[in-house]
Amino acid sequence: MTAALLDSLRAIVGDAHVLADGDLSAWEQDWRKRERGRALAVVRPASTAQVAAVVKACAAAGVSIVPQGGNTGLVCGSTPDASGRQVVLSTRRMNAVRAIDPANLTVTVEAGCVLQSLQEIAEKEGFLFPLSLGAEGSCTIGGNLSTNAGGTQVVRYGNTRELCLGLEVVTAEGEVWSGLTGLRKDNTGYDLRDLFVGAEGTLGIITAATMKLYPMPAVQLTAWAAVPSMEHAVELLGLAHRTLGAGLTGFEVMGRFALSLVAKHFPQQRVPFVTAAAESSEETPWCVLLENSDDESEEHARSRFEKLLEQAFEAGCVSDAVIAENLSQARALWHVRESITLAQVEEGLNIKHDISIPVSRIPEFVRVTDALLAQKIPGVRMVDFGHLGDGNLHYNVQAPAGGDAKAFLAAHEEEVNTLVFDSVKSFDGSISAEHGVGSLKQHKLPHYKSPVAMKLMRAIKGALDPENRMNPGRVLEA
Numbered sequence: 345m346t347a348a349l350l351d352s353l354r355a356i357v358g359d360a361h362v363l364a365d366g367d368l369s370a371w372e373q374d375w376r377k378r379e380r381g382r383a384l385a386v387v388r389p390a391s392t393a394q395v396a397a398v399v400k401a402c403a404a405a406g407v408s409i410v411p412q413g414g415n416t417g418l419v420c421g422s423t424p425d426a427s428g429r430q431v432v433l434s435t436r437r438m439n440a441v442r443a444i445d446p447a448n449l450t451v452t453v454e455a456g457c458v459l460q461s462l463q464e465i466a467e468k469e470g471f472l473f474p475l476s477l478g479a480e481g482s483c484t485i486g487g488n489l490s491t492n493a494g495g496t497q498v499v500r501y502g503n504t505r506e507l508c509l510g511l512e513v514v515t516a517e518g519e520v521w522s523g524l525t526g527l528r529k530d531n532t533g534y535d536l537r538d539l540f541v542g543a544e545g546t547l548g549i550i551t552a553a554t555m556k557l558y559p560m561p562a563v564q565l566t567a568w569a570a571v572p573s574m575e576h577a578v579e580l581l582g583l584a585h586r587t588l589g590a591g592l593t594g595f596e597v598m599g600r601f602a603l604s605l606v607a608k609h610f611p612q613q614r615v616p617f618v619t620a621a622a623e624s625s626e627e628t629p630w631c632v633l634l635e636n637s638d639d640e641s642e643e644h645a646r647s648r649f650e651k652l653l654e655q656a657f658e659a660g661c662v663s664d665a666v667i668a669e670n671l672s673q674a675r676a677l678w679h680v681r682e683s684i685t686l687a688q689v690e691e692g693l694n695i696k697h698d699i700s701i702p703v704s705r706i707p708e709f710v711r712v713t714d715a716l717l718a719q720k721i722p723g724v725r726m727v728d729f730g731h732l733g734d735g736n737l738h739y740n741v742q743a744p745a746g747g748d749a750k751a752f753l754a755a756h757e758e759e760v761n762t763l764v765f766d767s768v769k770s771f772d773g774s775i776s777a778e779h780g781v782g783s784l785k786q787h788k789l790p791h792y793k794s795p796v797a798m799k800l801m802r803a804i805k806g807a808l809d810p811e812n813r814m815n816p817g818r819v820l821e822a
Contacts (some may be wrong), residue, residue, distance in 0.1 A: 348405070348770045349384075349401060349402070349405040349407060350384075350385060351399045352405075353385065353398060353431070356394055356397045356398055356672070357387055357389050357390065357394050357796050359605075361387065361388040361389070361390070362386075362387055362388075363385060363386040363387075363388075364384070364385040364386075368383055368386055368432075370415070370426060371383060371386045371412060371415065371423070371432045371434065372423060372432075373423065374415070374417065374420045374423045375416050375417065375418065375479075375732055376418060376420075376696075378420055378784065379420045379423055379783070380423075380426075380427040381423045381426050381429060381430070382424060382427070382432065383424040383425055383428070383432045384407065384424075384430060384431050385431050385432070386431075386434055387431055387432070387433050387434070387435065388434045388436065388437050389433065389435075389438065390437045390438060390445070391438065392438075392512060392514065392520055392551040392552065393520075395435075395514045395549055395551055395745075396514045396518045396519070396520050396680070397518070397819065398431075398433060398494040399433075399514055399516070399517075399518040399549065399735060400517075400518035402431055402813065403516070403518060403811070403813055406768070407430065407434075407813075408430050408431070408812070408813045408814070408815070408816050409430070409431050409433050409549070409813060409814060410422060410423065410424050410430050410431070410432045410433065410545070410815050411434065411435065411486070411490070411545035411549045411550075411814075412432050412434050412435070412487075413434075413435055413436070413455065413456060413483065413484030413485075413486045413487030413488075413490070414436070414458065414479065414482045414483040414484045414487055416479040416482055416487065417487065417491060417779070417780065417782060418698070418780075418782075419776070419779050419780050419781060419782030419783070419784045419785060420782045420783045420784050421490075421544045421545070421782030421783065421815070421818050422487070422544075422815075423817075425554045425817060433549065434456075435455040435456035435486050435549075435551070436456045436457040436484065437456060438454040438455055438486075438551060438552075439454055439456040439457045439458065439461070439484075440453070440454045440457070441453045441454075441457065441462065442454065442524060442552065443615045444465075444466075444469055444471075444557075445526060446469070446471075448526045448557075449471070449556060449557045449558065449790070450509060450526035450555065450556060450557060450604050451465075451466060451471075451473070451554070451555050451557055452510075452524055452526075452552060452553070452554045452614045453552065454485075454486075454551065454552045455484060455485055455486025455487075455489075455549075455551050455552060455553070455722070456484050456485075456486060458480075458481065458483070458484055458485050459475060459477070459479075459481075459484065459485060459488060460480045460481045461604065462470050462485060462555075463475075463476070463480065464520070467560065467816055469685075470559075470560055470561065470641040470762055471557040471558060471559065471560060472557065472558040472560045472561065473507075473555065473557060473558075474496055474501040474558060475497070475498045475501070475504055475507060476495045476496050476497055476728070477489060477493060477494070477495035477496065478685060480495075485553060485555070486549075486551070486553075488504045489504050489505075489508060489511070489540070489541050489542075489550050489553055490540075490542070490543065490544050490545050490550060490780075491504075491542065491544060491778070491779065491780040492504050492505050492527065492539075492541055492542035492778070493733070493778055493793075494731065494736060494777065494778030495731075495778070496594050496596060496635075496678075496681075496731065497593050497635075498731060498733070498734040498736070498778075499592060499593065499594065499595050499600050499731070499733030499734050500590060500592060500594075500637070501593070503768075503778065504541065505538065505541045505542065505675035506556075507527065507555050507556045508537060508541055508553055508554070508555055508556075509525070509527065509531060509537075509554045509555065509556060510523045510524040510525050510526060510527070510537060510554040511523050511524065511536075511537050511541070511550055511552070511554075512524050512550070512551045512552035512553070513536075513540050513548040513550055513551065514548060515548045515808065516547070516548060516808060516809040516810075516811070516813055516814050520551075521536065521548075523536060523537060524553070524554045525554065526554045527705075527766060528576055539804065539808070540765065543819070544780050544781065544815060544819050545814060545815040545818070546805060546809065546815045546816075546818055546819050547799075547804070547805065547808045547809055547814060547819065548809075548814060552601065559639070561637040561638060561639055562636045562639050562640055562641060562642075562645075563637070563638050563641065563642040563645050564593070564635060564636070564638075564645075564674070565635070565636045565638070565642070565645045565646060565649055565667060565668065565674070566594075566633065566634070566635050566636075566667070566668040566673075566674035566677050566678065567633075567634045567636070567653065567665060567666065567667045567668070568616045568617075568629075568632070568633055568665065568668075568677050569619045569631065569632045569634065569653065569656065569662045569664070569665040570616070570628040570631055570662065570663045570665065570700070571628075571629075571630045571631070571632055571661060571662055571663065572629065572660075572661070572663055573629060573630065574597070574630060574706060574710050574711075575707045576630075576660070576661035577597050577630055577632050577661075577707075577732055578704065578706065578707060578732070579659065579661040580632060580656050580661045581732060581733060583655055583656055583659065583661070583692050584634060584652055587648060587651060587652040587655065588636050588648055588652060590595055591633045591636050591637055591638055591645070591648065592631060592634070592635075592636065592733070593611065593636070593637040594633065594635030594733070595632065595633075595634055595635075595727075595731070595732055595733030596634075596681055596729070596730070596731060596732065596733075597630060597631070597632055597662070597729060597730060597732035597737075598630065598632075598633070598681060598684065598729040599629070599630055599727065599729060600618055600627055600629050600631075600726075601617065601686070601724065601725055601726060601727060601728075601742075602629060602684050602687075602688075602727045602728060602729045603618040603631060603680070604618055604619065604620055605684065605687035605688060605690070605691050605727065606680055606683045606684055606687045607619055607620035608620040608691075609686075609687045609690040609691065610683055610686075610687060610806065612682075613676070613679065613680055613683060614676070615680050616664075616666055616677075616680075617631060617718065618631065621714055628637060628663070628664070632732070632799075633677060633678070633681050634649075634652075634694055636648065636649050642746070646667065650667070653665050653667075653693055681729075684727070684729050685738075688727055688742070691742060691749075692742070692743060692749030693749040693750055693753050694727065694740050694741060694742045694743070694749070694763065695740065695741040695753065695756070695757050695760050696738065696740050697737075697738065697739040697740060697741070697764050697775075698736070698738055698776055698777050698778060698779040699736070699737055699739055699764070699768050699773055699774065699776070699777055700734075700735045700736045700737070700773050700777035701737065701768065701772075701773040702772060703732065703733075703734075703735045703736060705771050705772070705773075706732065706735065706737065708771070709767065709768075709771045709773070710728065710737075710739075711765060713739070713763070713767040714726055716763055716767065717741065717760065717763065717764075720760075720763065721744070721756060721760070722744070723743065723744030723745065723747075724741040724742070724743070724744055725741075725743070726739070726740070726741065726742070727740040727741070727742050728740070735773075735777075736777040736778060739764060741760050741764075742815060761788070763794055765788060765791070769792050775788060775789075775792050780819075780820065782818055782819075783817055783818055784819050786817065786818060786819055786820060787821060789819070789820070789821075790821075798820075801819075802820060805820055
């Protein structure tokens with residue numbers, strides 16, 4: 345059966361694009377190196393028709409499929425299990441921009457297109473594609489849609505779901521649903537698009553999408569502010585909304601220890617207001633990175649920024665601030681923010697949480713949960729940062745200084761996850777804001793979503809993929 349299936353797949357996509365031997369670690373290992381699976385084969389189709397044919401062939405052979413884009417996910421949602429019986433379907437060859445409609449402000453793009461490539465193509469045409477995140481140089485649009493990725497500009501433009509107007513999808517039966525119309529209004533029944541966005545490949549395979557474009561702003565300015573507390577950061581966010589309005593396109597919060605890791609492991613970077621030691625209680629406890637996009641001029645944008653910071657100083661919610669004087673300085677500030685994750689890797693294994701809380705309740709959540717963790721695990725270090733503008737925190741837990749990080753994870757990960765997720769639930773939050781569920785959190789999901797929600801999700805899965813062939817063991821437990 346295996347040989348016959350591989351022959352069928354080679355006939356569909358060509359011999360060179362069915363990989364069954366040799367080193368397949370690029371597809372079998374997740375980005376965080378938390379899981380390593382074993383694939384029956386890696387198949388690389390070049391068209392939607394080939395994807396549909398691959399799905400039909402696998403269905404006939406009783407083999408499940410793991411769709412994969414850039415393999416940059418953080419919850420082990422796109423790597424095969426250890427059975428050696430799953431086919432990894434890579435969309436990376438399907439990377440074309442099919443059409444740009446300037447009047448409709450849309451672009452139709454295939455699922456394997458790298459996010460940064462789409463950003464650059466849009467910019468060449470005079471438009472902005474606003475989705476932006478740390479992995480944009482390697483993640484793909486299909487993966488962004490499948491996980492409903494967020495990033496740094498959600499406060500203005502929304503998650504990937506809000507940027508999507510239509511999809512092309514291959515179903516679990518190998519049929520093609522073409523819904524690529526760029527309509528902003530289409531009230532003709534159930535919104536099928538929203539079923540597949542965020543489904544992590546468990547209902548079907550996204551092969552193309554029609555996405556929103558925006559006029560390119562005349563100027564973008566970046567500021568970095570030191571704030572005395574998380575409460576003051578929330579107060580600054582309110583001031584920014586009132587002063588900048590829709591011009592507020594980024595609002596990131598970063599804790600002192602998170603920034604100290606960047607200063608420690610990347611000393612060539614200048615981290616405003618924070619040193620590598622970051623032990624002194626007199627140092628800045630929190631910093632905020634703000635982005636202001638303006639459709640008029642740099643002078644207009646700068647005057648609004650300065651007005652905001654003047655009000656913030658008067659209100660006492662900012663203790664120090666700098667505004668980038670040029671694009672190079674702005675990129676350097678954003679680079680500090682994006683380097684936190686890499687600095688954590690250098691510091692050692694850690695327990696990651698991607699959570700969302702109502703913005704108004706974040707200060708209390710951080711205070712309460714920090715205290716609970718400190719009580720349970722003396723010396724534990726909190727790497728707090730994230731997208732405060734949309735209520736999404738990367739609330740990560742590092743082992744005590746000098747400890748064995750691997751042993752810390754083995755001894756405490758389940759305990760820490762339960763404590764944090766229980767606290768998230770008590771604050772009416774979500775245990776996954778933008779990373780998805782994958783296989784890392786699927787066993788937790790029933791404890792933090794209502795029984796009715798879980799029943800509806802299982803009903804949808806059963807209706808669209810009754811044989812459980814599409815990315816089984818992700819999102820929902822088998």
